[in-house]
Amino acid sequence: MTRIFIATTAAALVATPPMAQNRIDMIRPDAPELAALGDMPVGVRTMSFTDMGRPDVVNATPEGEIPTQDREITVEVWYPAAEGTEPGGTYEGVFLRDGETQVSLSGIAARDAAPAEGSFPLVLISHGYPGNRFLMSHLGENLASKGYVAVSADHPESTYSDQNKFTSTLVNRPLDQAFLIESMATLDDEIGAITDADSAGVIGYSMGGYGALIFGGGGLSQTAVTREGPEVFVPPQDLLDRNATGSAEHDALIDDRVKAVIAIGPWGRNRDFFDAESLAGFEKPLLLIAGSQDDVSQYPAIRQIFEETTGTDRMLLTFEGANHNAAAPMPAPAESYAMSEKLGYAPFDHYADAVWDTARMNNILQHFATAFMDLHLKGEEEKAEYFDLVEDAEAGVWSMDDAGQPQDDHSYWKGFPERTAKGLMLERRTAE
Template sequence: MTKMLTAAAAAVLMTTPLMAENRIDLQRPDAPELAAPGDHVIGVRTLTFTDPGRPDVVNATAEGEVPTYDREITVEVWYPAAEGTEPGGTYDGVFLRDGTTQVSLTGQAARDAAPAEGTFPLILISHGYPGNRFLMSHLGENLATKGYVVVSADHPDSTYDDMNAFTSTLVNRPLDQAFLVESMATLDDEIGAITDADQTGVIGYSMGGYGALIFGGGGLSQEAVTRDAPDAFVPPQDLLDRNATGSEELTALVDPRVKAIVAIGPWGRNRAFFDADSLKGLEKPLLLVAGSVDDVSQYDAIRQIFEETTATDRMLLTFAGANHNAAAPMPAPAESWAMSEALGWAPFEHYADAVWDTTRMNNVLQHFATAFMDTHLKGDADKAAYFDLIENAEDGVWSMDDAGQPKPDNTYWKGFGNRTAKGLTFEKRTAE
């Protein structure tokens, strides 16, 4: 039966790739309120930044001088565009999870459009291992329409077509994030002119979340940097020590311009890379997002992060029954439905969830990310009401008057239509 279904799917896909739009800007009719695009038409540009003299983790050996290299990071930058810009465009040559298949995506951003007047807070998006700068393009576009400059990175050694030693990601991820914030802050062009990096937010998925926790001050545990473990987790010559709690490098890494962090399925606590002592170093407001059956970063471990980041106000949004792909990845491109010879499986499963509709999860993330960033980067106090929620959405009572206004006994989640918050829970803790 499975072979029959696979063959049927392949037959259909043979006729669809040239027609597939692979839209990243989908909005379901039941999307929560703040998921809707904002008032800005948006542009997008591809830039490359080079960090000279970065330690070469991949080619470092147990002895001798650690080699260095110029680390080039390609980014996609979304931004509010000038009035009169015609919306819409494509992203071509986007690699799928197999690292060989290239597809086109369709969205709202106009390639190389002139920027709008004014200045806008900065948001950095950081993908997982592996990933690429387009994996969360749905969120990048959405936030840009609401008045943000959004930069999304291709992290070297960590992309679909450039996977290398995992130790490189362990060392370099928070360094990349810090470097990109500084690069955008000092960008000397018309995009730099509209970027307010003094108000910066970081959104990281999986290993991007790992990096964001470190970049925010939650350094690595002593076990992480002293363990006698498989080589996959131990870079040579103590190169990981710079990310450890108490190190001078970590102290210098933490950036006061970063005002908020969203960590989606963050990796690391499941392998004791963080512990209660190290996580209490994070003092940035934190929104955690996770699937309740995440078996990659481990949901119980993500809950530990929620409990142990005691020095900051933090929140945890949970998708009941979702796995590691909760909320972050864009909808699976049509071409990903076919079996990949390179992988031996269909890349579809890298993007999708077995229980939740991806567009639905994307819309929920867009809603909460908007409220969170508006609160902390724009000082929009009214958005805090979107976090004043009953913990289990299914316990909420929908009670509206004839004018559609909530009655005193209404406890349903703000911004969600009746019955549309099912399967979600939301928890809060305040700094101790």
């Protein structure tokens, strides 16, 4: 009887999501050093910006006048809040991957709090296809606590609830990113007053990474804009040409205010949307992040991006054994454990990884994103030490004296507690 009871209880535990408040701000005890929240309270606001007269890719036809639309982009803005702001708040009505189920998330940000005094670098966060502005909310809150204004977009026709033709994302993603940087730079309110858009960074996941590569200077290949066929994702009337290497529109897209780019699982090289010639035009400091088992953007193709962005110093952080969900998505909301009739699977799969704990990956991303943005946007040169690492984390040697100071043979990854630098690789290349 006892054995049957135990087995039944175990089965129930497997089928039931963990007790949770869908928190996005989890910092594990074994998190690397720079994952810790900063000293500043965090505020958050929902805003929207409208780009008037953008070409309407979804409704464009092979012939005739190209229609236009007023493209409204809703964003979540995290920012350093005034001293004394009480931490904590919720995000209501957040859609899951099925585009139907709405959930509540909990974090440290206080809704509509008064901003802190000062000027803070801008970081734009761009989701995948599909996604939404909350997918990397853990990173937005974390960066804001350290003195950044972080802006995360709902890219129209590319979110869970309004997903439309993929060609719209191909054309619009880098244009959205450029538009939002400019919108924040010219924002005439108390958030605009604290935003330093002259020191800006872009963090893009999957199709957000695709856009960031284009926006950062690595335009599309000629193959991408000229090939023909039923499944090649080319929109009508050469609409994609504006993102091609060498086009006047692409040259004008590159923004000197953007000082650093982090591309997580960037899509495109796997379908030859980029090639060695086009990627050579990318000249921003670049941190690539990927899972070694990524079968969406395909890890070998991400390695090609790493090798072919020869115009810049770049790094590739690899999560060994992780798939496409490496690092970027927030922890899976409890409601995502349930099977979705619409999707045919549990939305959990959209957020989680089969090998790595999501909070663990989030913490590692927060650590390296902090170091990278502090180095390039704030000029904190000492943060370069967090990248001066042995390539294979597990090859690092932990060697401390009795006073807790590193000895000559200490080579463990900086900022990682003993025994925690596992399953990670960090490779570096310098500009040619």
